[in-house]
Amino acid sequence: MYEFEYHSPHSIADAVTLVREADEAKFLAGGQTLLPTMKHRLASPEQIVDLGSxxxxxxxxxxxxxxxxxxxxxxxxxAASQIVRDTLPALANLASEIGDPAVRNRGTLGGSIANNDPAADYPAALLALGATICTDRRELNAREFFVGMFETALEEDELIVRVVFPRPDRAAYCKFANPASRYAIVGVFVALFDGKAQVAVTGATSYAHRATGIEKVLADGLEVERIDGVTIPVERMNSDIHASAEYRAHLVKVIAKRALSACLDE
Amino acid sequence: MPSITVTVNGKSVSAEVEGRTLLVQLLREQLKLTGTHIGCDTSQCGACVVLMDGKSVKSCSVLAVQADGKALTTIEGLASGDTLHPMQQAFKDNHGLQCGFCTPGMIMSGLDIVSRHGNALDEKLIRAELEGNICRCTGYQNIVKAIQQGASDMAVKS
Incomplete structure (x- = not known):
């Protein structure tokens, strides 16, 4: 690892000040993405502000x-929280399928959404549920927050403090995971509020998005088969060694149907 | 340089580390506990898994300073004298290794599985829980058997 300056502040205000006053600083959350990324020199902050204290x-x-x-x-x-299991079990299930056990012991909600990896799981949940991201200075809804591949609306020195999830009547998350990394090749989160489906997809496009086409057909009735009639724009899909754009477009519908089924069976 | 104090395998240790020092470097290079291995160095392979406050972590992806004040258990902390820990003995009994490089991480992950799921483990659960530990020799069959037996033996012997 290259040399950097390490800070471990005890308050939110101190953490924000440290990043604001540095030339090139990064907040360190669980470090499961940032530390490997720094070893590869894909990121090279001169100062690290550890949020662990x-x-x-x-x-x-x-x-x-x-x-x-x-x-x-x-x-x-x-994943282990009884509160989450009681109030939003789909989110506990989602968290239990991120990475592997050792990564889950370090990786955090805030770190995941601040990174906004195109294949991360949490962004789908935040978008489908219409979650609010509370930072040290403002509140953002999920749709304003996620703005591009590895990009968010956060300012350089802005710190995520908490996320507030509206509690749906029912919800489910289903993913087709990359067998090596467990990242989502395609993941779909479905949440039902007053009989209306809110659907978000991760892994398929440059960053997670609300599947408005699927939501539209489900507005006329929550039957799984209705998803067959949706056209998924292949030209917007990611294409890589793991899956072609055509395959991802196909998977979006398959996984959305599984997620909706799981939601209705809950 | 930051000075940190950690409890390693029951003993309190103080060390001077740089901000960039990884936990695995502290263990291997400063404390000479070379049983914890560096495989991929990118948090994929699990050869560097140790327990920090009882929970498995990949020590290549934790800074040494982040372990300040915490209790660490490495593979060297398991046996009592010449008597292997039941999980180690189970790997020996079941031929749960070939080259042995991944074994320390496998055993530490095995202990983490027992701490969360208890002593009666089914094969499917063990395979799912070993997601973050890669073995390039064995095909996992005997590793899974070893963890199943080790978990069960820990109940008997504890």
Whole structure:
């Protein structure tokens, strides 16, 4: 690893100040993407501001309408949380399928969404549920937050504090995982609010998106077969050694149908 | 340089580390605990898995400073004298290794599985839980058997 300056602040305000005043600094959350990326020199911040000592960034709570998860809460803690299992089990299931057990013990919700990997799982959940991302200075809805491949609406020194998820009537996440990395080749999160389906897709395009075509056909009725009639734009799909654009377009419908079935059977 | 204090295999150790020092480098190069291996160095292979406060982590993807104040268990901390830990013995009994490079990580992950899922483990669960540990020799068959037996023996012997 190349040399950098390390900071471990104890408050949100100190963390933000450290990044603001540095020439080139990055927040370090669980480090499961950033540290390997730095070893490859795909990122080379001169200063690292470790968020691990800021207690205000972790924790899980729920009320009748929402589930709130601190940005530094690990995937393992979300997966194992009785609160999440009771209020939004689809999210616990999603977290339990990220990476592998050791990665889940370090990787965090905030780190995942700040990175906005095109194949990450959490962005699909935030988009489908219409989650709110609370930072040190403002609140953003998921659709404003995710703006491009590895890009978010966050300013350089802006820190995610927590995410507030509206509690759906039912929800399910289903993914076709890359067998090596467990990243989603295609993942679909379906959430039902008052009989209306909200659907988001990850892995298929340059960043996760709401599947408005699928939502439209389901607005007329929540039958799984209706998804067959949707045309998925092949030209927008990712294409790589793992799956062609045509295959991903096919998978979007297959996985969306599985997710909706799981949602209806819940 | 930051000074950190960690408990390694039950003993308190202080060390001077750089911000960039990885936990696996602290263990191998400064503390000379070379049982923890570096395989891929990119958090894929699991050869570097150790327990930090009882939870499995890939020590190539944790900074040494992040372990400050925490308790670490490495493969060297398992046996008591000449008596192997039941999980180690199970790998020996079941021929759960060939070249042995991945074995320390496999055993530490095996202990993590037991801590979360108990002593009666089915094959499907073990295979799913070993997602982050790669073996290029064995085809996993005997590793899975070893973890199943090790988990069960830990209940008997503890």
């Amino acid at each position: 800021i207690d205000a960034l972790t924790g899980i709570s729920a009320d009748e309408k929402t589930l709130t998860i601190g940005a530094m809460t690990t995937h393992a803690d979300v």
